[in-house]
Amino acid sequence: MELITNAVAKAVKELYDADIAAKDINLQETRREFEGQVTVVTFPYTKMSRKSPEQTGGEIGEYLQRNVEEIASFNIIKGFLNLSFTDDFWLSKLDKEVLAEDFATVVPNGRKVMVEYSSPNTNKPLHLGHIRNNLLGYSVAKILEAAGYTVIKANLVNDRGIHICKSMLAWQKFGNGETPETSGLKGDHLAGKYYVLFDKAYKQEIDQLKAAGQTEDDAKKNAPLIKEAQQMLQKWEAGDAEVINLWNTMNGWVYAGFDETYKTLGVDFDKYYYESNTYLLGKDIIEEGLSKGVFFKKEDGSVWIDLTDDGLDQKLVLRADGTSVYITQDIGTAQLKYDDFGVDESIYVVGNEQDYHFKVLFLILQKLGKTWANGLYHLSYGMVDLPSGKMKSREGTVVDADDLMQDMFNTAAEQTEAMGKVVDFSEEDKTKLYRTIGLGALKYFLLKVDPKKRLLFDPAESVDFQGHTGPFIQYTHARIRSVLSKAGYNEAAGSASVTTLEGVERDLIVTLTKFPETILAAAADHSPALIANYVYDVAKTYNKFYHEVSIMQADTENLKQFRLSLSAGTAKVINKAMALLGIEVPERM
Structure with missing residues (x-):
């Protein structure tokens, strides 16, 4: 906070005749168990004062209270000077910042960044791991945009290789001309079905060859199915018309399926790249x-x-x-992306099993003298586990993204109806609400954890309306909108003037003012978890405010209008913060 750093620099100069740059002054957020909002660490100034940290803190605190009208009081805990600001200061912050239309809107910084995420294989549908990838990529893109960057959302589709040929070959052998229309399956599910069938048939051939005396390694190499798949890949690379036609047909099915999943999940892309075009x-x-x-x-x-x-x-x-090998393609694709957009930064959202690959890729590009290589960043994230254990695509034990989302909608419906809150909703409104809550629960649960950490996803826990969850935050927003609606609150009228604040009112304003700095921190760290945990803190603080003070029955009309304004500001911040996570907040629930 510039006001305080400048004042502390002046205090050190006047008290101890020592020069210190304002930018070098260490400010911290005051810990919750202590009184105050900002803490100055005084240990660095003891050499200048030749006094203890406590004495130094006392002298600086007295100076600030005398010379900075915004400082109401201070206290010292060991070497930490905790400062409390006046109510006028926080009321001004609410009026001029939080309630302003452009709150948490920054000026474009002139930098361009590409965020590449999803990167699906066209031999199977998206699963739970892909969901974390998509949600991380989309949210990081939204956060960077909010922090002033121009953002390009990109998707590199893995549409070639032996794994694609496995699905194609199995469909040729076992499909009997089946299509998404005749089977009733989404196209990506249909391709995934034949990927699993290939693996089952391949394992049977391996077992037969082993029974005939071959080693497991030899059996894997000599199985007729894998040889046919390899021949199909060679034909594909040679441009064989029949193979290319089948490849186009099945990929078309898969893309239609992916588009449906992306739409339901609420993510999108500005640019698609395809390995079939980039691998050379x-x-x-x-x-x-x-x-x-x-x-x-x-x-x-x-x-x-x-x-x-x-x-x-x-x-x-x-x-x-x-x-070429995989890294050859990645070197070329990195150059293509830069040539296309001239980005200052390029972020790869890829699981942590590829950490080594990206270290090598970035180092190679630097050694090749690519000046833009210093702007490459691997957003490495941990895997997602379920209570039932690890997922395997080949064995068909993955948690399908479409099925998981439908399960979340069903769970949201059960939980909401059990609360008896939707008796006056139309069926259409109920369906929309359940989708909003179900997706909010899924997204929030996956995004509230630091991306680098592996996490265990518990669907039932994620839809808890009272826990550290998306639905709790959504319900808080709906509660605020209900209060504002019942009061007939006119947001255009602005806040009414009050002169003093209850402690919980002050706490809520303090929390709301942290939104812009939280966006910048989340952008710098590429971490939606910072936004997720911040907005939970906002919701939690608002609920404390809601239960401790009366809004509708406030002592005066002025006080009522002030609390309504504070509520409106809170709803706005919740809405904006959740949007950065790709989560909608309902007006009522």
Whole structure:
């Protein structure tokens, strides 16, 4: 807070004849168990004062109280100077900042960032892990946008490779011409069905070969199905018309299915990239790196980079037969993304099992002299587990995204109806509300945890209306809208003037004023969890306010209007904060 840092710098100069830059002064939020809103750490100034931290804090505190009209009082706990601001200060903050139409709106910073997320494979539907990925990517994009960046939301679709051919081959062998229309299945579910069927048939062939005396490794290589899949991939890369036609048909089914899931989940993209278009792009850059001595060629003709001096290992970037490996494609795609948009930063939202891959990728691009490589960032996140255990796509044990969302809608319906709050809702309004609550519960539960942490998703816990959950925050917003509606509150009229604040009113205003700084912190950390936990704090503080003071039966009309304004400001912050998480808040529930 500039007001305090400048004042402390003046205090140190006048009291101890020492110069200190305002930017070097350490301010902290006062801990909840102590009185005050801002804490000055006084230990750094004891050398200048030649006194104890407590004495130093006392002298600085007295100076601030004398010279800064916004300071009401102070207290000292060991070497920490806790400052309390006047009620006038907080009332001004409410009127001029929180209730202003442009609150928490920042001026564009002129920087451009791409957030790449989702990155699905076209051989199976999206699952719970993809949901965390999509929600993280979308929310980080919204937060960066709110922090002043121009944001491009991108999706790199993994639409080629042996895993895609497995689904295609199984459909050829076992499908009997089945389509999404004839089967009643979404296209992505249909492709996933044949991916699982391939794996089952493949395992049977392996078992037969092992029974005939082959080792497991040999059986995996010699099974007829895997050989056919490899041949299909070779035909695809050679442009075989029949294979390409099947690939286009099945991918078309999958894309239609993905679009439906994305729409339900509430995420979108500005740009799609496809591996089928990008997998060869890195070859020219590899040749360029060879000529510069960044890479070296082995006797068999394969191309490598030696990263042992950087604490990594040697990495293959081009096979002996001249074909690309995964990192070759990523090198080319990174260049393409920069060429397309000239971004200052490029964020990859990818699970932490790829941590090493991205260390290598970014290091290679830096060694190639790509100036934009310093703006690359891997938003690494932990896996999502369920009480039932780990998911495996090949075995068909994944938690399907569509099924999970439907389960969340059903759970929200059960919980809401049990509370008896929707008796006057139309069926259409009920359906909309249950979807809003169900998605809010799912999104909030997955986003409130630091992205780097692995988490256990409990669907039942996520829909608790009283816990640290999305529905609790949504219900708080609906409660506020109900109060404002019953009071006939006119937001355009602004807040009425009061001169003193109850402690809980002050606490709520203090919490609301932290929204802009929370957005900037969440953008800097690429962490929606900071927003999620902040908005929970807002909801919790509002509910304390709601229960401790009377709004409708306030002692005076002025006080009533003030509390209504404070409520309206709270609803606005909850709405904006939840929107940054991709979560809607209902007007009533």
